[in-house]
Amino acid sequence: MRFPSILPLVAAVLPGVSANTRLLQSTSLNVCQQDSMFTASLFNVTYSPDTGRASLNIVATSSLEGYVTFDVSIAAYGYQFFHQVMDPCEQTLEQGSGLAGLCPMTAGKLRLSFEYDIPDSAAAMIPPIAYTFPDLDATVRAFVNRTETRESVACVEADISNGKTVDLLAVKWVLAIISGLTLCASAILNGLGHANAAAHIASGALSLFSFFQAQAMMGLTGIHLPPVVQAWTQDFQWSMGIIKVGFMQTIFTWYQRATGGEPSTIFNTLVTVSVQVQKRGIPDMATNLYRRAAGMVPHAASALMKRANITTGSGTFLVYGIQRVAFRAGIETTNLFLTGLTFYCLLVVFTVGGVALFKGFCELAVKQKWMKGDTFLEFRNGWLTVLKGILFRLTLIGYPQMTILCLWEFTQVDSPAEVVLAVFFFVGMTVTLMWAAWKVIRIARRSVAMHRNPAYILFSDPQALNKWGFLYIQFRASAYYFIVPVLLYMVIKGMLIAFAQAHNEVQAIGFLLIEAAALITASVMRPWMDKPTNSFNISIYAVNFINSLFLLIFSDAFDQPPLVNGVIGLILFFLNAIFATVLLIMVVVSTILVFYRKNPDTRYQFMADDRTSFLKSQSQLTGTTELDALAATARGDKRGYKPGLDLDDDNESISSASMKRRTQDSNLGTRPASSFNSAASNSYGHSHGNPPHSPIDPSVPLFPAGGPNRAPSPYGGSSAGSFRQQENASPAFRAQNNAR
Incomplete structure (x- = not known):
């Protein structure tokens, strides 16, 4: 085999690839050995079987001198299907190919930019599925050994991809629209007086959204994830507010500079610097590279390294965890916190505006006799209380997102103003939710003391139900306190993600323990309102626990062969994709069927908690x-x-x-x-010294x-x-x- 025949297998993902284009690409040549004497700061290789040509653009630095051999292996999903040792001096190289400097190797900076015709014999080695299966997990690895001593002096590898991915914009829009419509449907049903049906629809919608956030959190971990898992979890990052809008990114960069920060410029240097998206590797090697490089570069470059996680010492930046998600989303890592914060605030503002507009429309419709006077009457009379409850619910929905981003901002310190915002939102939301939970517990205990049933005041009082019901209506009355362990669950997961980015095994073990505790607690207590809702939520916790087991495997805690990681990655993708589809169908069908009934409440059995x-x-x-x-x-x-x-x-x-x-x-x-x-005004004034009755x-x-x-x-x-x-x-x- 000729040495250039490996070139079509050296590829990775580039955006904007047509679905009908057969292509293999690579955008980074990664170091896979400490003290490697050959590195590449820029590496772009593209091969198309339709043209039979490979184009290369490489900027590399070599400290090697003398004759070397290349030990090349190619693996797909961890399975090595090709291995060969090649001596570049024995290969008949085409004149003008640009590879003359490899025999012998010379120290210095290499700049190679050329196109090469790939022999048919080499192209025939590539199976057709390699061009069509999304998020291909394939790698070309080459060890550079001295010819005389066979000592390995360098190791480089390139990830292969075909440009096909499950990270699709259409999928994100569909998931977001379904989540929003189901929440709106529950609000409409509640306004029409069908509280039982509204509670079930809202519970299903919130559980579905929590599963989406759990998928996004899996992608935010610093654990090495296979490409298909990275792409799949990227589909759910919108639930964490990680959404790219061009003009907003410009504003965030300006704000950071104006408040004393130093924005990263990774995307501005992609034409000269490669960014390595970590898939699997050696954490200790990466840490050592960072420590060495931190003392060898000026302050500006050091700041960029911190925001790109790690520099490999050759100008190539390594991103993983939270910053891997930001890079795949096209967001500068220093803008990630402001991006999530802004979209959460926009959600709150648009929701408040929507509720106010709906209130105005209802009053106008009644005045113009477009609808009956008793339609949405409870909402129209106490809409401010309902709005307070909606704001509390938005606080609960956005709490996992803001917990992770705020705690992570404490470790990044992008600017002093952003740290202040992180403190304000994290402390404010935490105190608000804990205070609301305490109010619910206090009201329930009062109801038990006076009526021997927590459901009495929790569900008979419209003030309590509209303002605090978001914390307990999905649970049975006797489990009104279950929101407290749910909040603790959110905080612990947020801390694991934000503070353990560089510690794979710690993060993986922490996820396993917290998900196991959540699954056991949910299975034993069964706190939700009825049997179907309990089954729905327990199944979500079960899948989250299985995912935590997979994360522990991906962390290389068991030192398993790469083939295991490749197979587990595919299993994780198919399991979660099927499960998410089933959940979506259940929620959508339940919501649609409710609106086809004359009395939607009859679709669900009445709960046994009175x-x-x-x-x-x-x-x-x-x-x-x-x-x-x-x-x-x-x-x-x-x-x-x-x-x-x-x-x-x-x-x-x-x-x-x-x-x-x-x-x-x-x-x-x-x-x-x-x-x-008059009775209402007189009966409320009572003696505080008397015990409740x-x-x-x-x-x-x-x-x-x-x-x-x-x-x-x-x-x-x-x-x-x-x-x-x-x-x-x-x-x-x-x-x-x-x-x-």
């Missing part, structure tokens, strides 16, 4: 009777709504006061509607029966019947149902 006894269906409580006035007062509608009564008041829950207003008189069914406002009189039903003007039950016949049974049930029966 919440359905306390939830109110605004859209079905109609009429102008005194009972409607009572229900409106209890729900906080305009006729009885008192904005001063809010759960932020530490004295007492609004629901306790509203329940007392409803039941303090056995003649509430005939009491004039005008008296409810239930204001409910068991002899008075929550919805009085009888009378010609009785309002219909918001839950239908069967549900109303079960509700009356539960109201008259013993405390032991309630406790039994609540524990299920």
Whole structure:
């Protein structure tokens, strides 16, 4: 075999390749041995079987002198299928090929730029699948040995790719749109009064989004990932706010300079410097290279090295982990924090604007009689409280993203102003969520003390449900506190990703332990609202645990052969792709079927924690009777709504006061509607010295029966019947149902 015949196999990914173009490319020649005497700061090789020509553009530095041999091997997915030792002096080289300096080797800087015709015999060695399978994991490695002593004095390798990838813009848009539409669908259902269906849809949408974020976190780890895993996890980085917009990147660079930072310029130097995206390698070698190079270069270059993780000493930069994700996204590493922060803030701003516009549209539609006056009535009357709950929910959704980026910014210090922003957002979001969790726990304990059921106040009080419901509505009532371990789970994963970027095994073992703890806790406690929701979420934790096992393998903790990594990479991709598709189909189908039902709540069985006894269906409580006035007062509608009564008041829950207003008189069914406002204002002032007690009189039903003007039950016949049974049930029966 002739020496140049290996050239078509030396390739890697370049953007903008047509799906119909058969191509093999490489953009970096990586060092695979310490103290290597041959390095390349620029390496671009492209081969197309359609033209039969390979184009090369190489800038290399060699300290070798004398005669050498090349020990060349080619492997795909860790399986070595070609190996040959070649002496360049014995090869018949075409004149003008540009390789004359290899026999013998001479010290100095080599600049090679030429095209070469590849023999048909060499091209025939490449299987057709190499041009079509996405994110090809193939590598050409060459050891340079002295001819006389056979001592290895250099090692270089090039990753091969065909330009096909599963990192597709269309996939990202589809995933983002589906996630957004399902969350909007749950909000619409809740506004229409179908709280049971809305809770199930919202729970599924949030669990799906959390799985997307878990996939993105896997890509943010500093562990060596196979190409297909890198590309697959890149499809989910939008869930972490890592989205490239050209003009925004320019603004971020200006802001960093203006606040005393020093932006990186990796993308501006790609024409002269190669960037190595770490796939697998020797961490200790990379660390030693960084330490040596840090003392040999000026301050400006040293800053660039820090932001590119590692320099190999030859001008080639090595990126891995968080900065690998930034490089693949086309974002300068020093702009990554501001990118994620900005998109999170934009999400909050657009959501607030959307809610305000929807409120205005509803009022206009009612005024113009485009829709009925009771449509979205609860939202229109208490939309500010609903907006607070939405903002809290956005804080919970964005918490994993901001935890990772803020903690990572502490290690990078891109500029003093960015560090201040990181402190503000991380501390602010953490304190906000922990305070909200404490409020939920406090309200639930009060409900247990007064009514022997945590669901009573959590689900009967519209203030509590609209503002704090995002923390507990997806769980059964007795597991209202489960949001606390969920928050701890997010913080620990964020710390592992941000602080252990350069420690593969530590990061992998940490992920394994935290995912195992999460899976065991979820499987034993089964805290979600019903059996299908528990199965849905436990399956997500199970897949996350399997992925953590794969990450431990990728960290080379077991010193396994490269073939294992290649096979496991394919298994991980297919497993997660199939699982994500199934989750998407389940969420989409469930959401669509709900809108085809006259009463969406009937699609889901009522939970056994009594919440359905306390939830109110605004859209079905109609009429102008005194009972409607009572229900409106209890729900906080305009006729009885008192904005001063809010759960932020530490004295007492609004629901306790509203329940007392409803039941303090056995003649509430005939009491004039005008008296409810005075009752509401008087019943809330109570003695703080008295121990909490239930204001409910068991002899008075929550919805009085009888009378010609009785309002219909918001839950239908069967549900109303079960509700009356539960109201008259013993405390032991309630406790039994609540524990299920």
